[in-house]
Amino acid sequence: MPNKGKQLLTVWGSPGSGKTVSAIKLAKELADQKKNVLLLLCDDICPTLPTIFKSKTPIDVSIGEVLTAPNITQEVILRNCVSFDKNPYISLLGYKAGENPFSYAEYKKDRAVDLLVLLRHIADYVVIDCSSMLTESIISTVALEVADGVLRIGSCDLKSVSYFRSVLPLLSEPKFNVDKHIKVLSNVRPLQDGEEYKNAFGGVSYTLPYVQAIDEQNSSLTLFDSIPGKAAKAYDMVLKVIVKEVFGDE
Incomplete structure (x- = not known):
């Protein structure tokens, strides 16, 4: 059984860094361990659901319906989750195609807190893909505040460095625990000067190498498949170590 004190992982980073x-x-990785995982996708500017997998039928459910429901209940959440045929241990909750920040009425912080509390009761683990635009996403900022672990993902480019210099001051309150974020450098290619960017980010705990097969999966909407080829070995090993650090031994 999972440690009920460590269930919620928030993934946050600069635009284009590979956080999704x-x-x-x-x-x-968690679902492959036969754990029930809910993947919460927070971006309402470019809804993620239609961009990451092929659905046999049009997706007509949305996290927006949950956050603006008269009462957030487990029933409301489950009704708006998308099941995933290829892996029965994964459920998805996000915005559907065509939605935007004005598709639903505004909600307050307490609604986001209620949602995340209930998700802990619904799934063994919850992985939250935050929006990069924290000032526009209440659910993302709340997720950063209440998570059991936060991955802060950057990439080897100056835009990523500039993003964190601008956004990190917004998380200066102690409740965000930015000093405890697990910093990851993503999509590092063999000829890139990863060390320079590690220094620019104030040190990095893990490096995720660039894997061409992942780009191919992204294009073919097969990201939930295993990564083929020898290049996947190093990438998968980093994922396993991160899962162990965040959630502890199973």
């Missing part, structure tokens, strides 16, 4: 892919692969 990382969240998906971490959710799959």
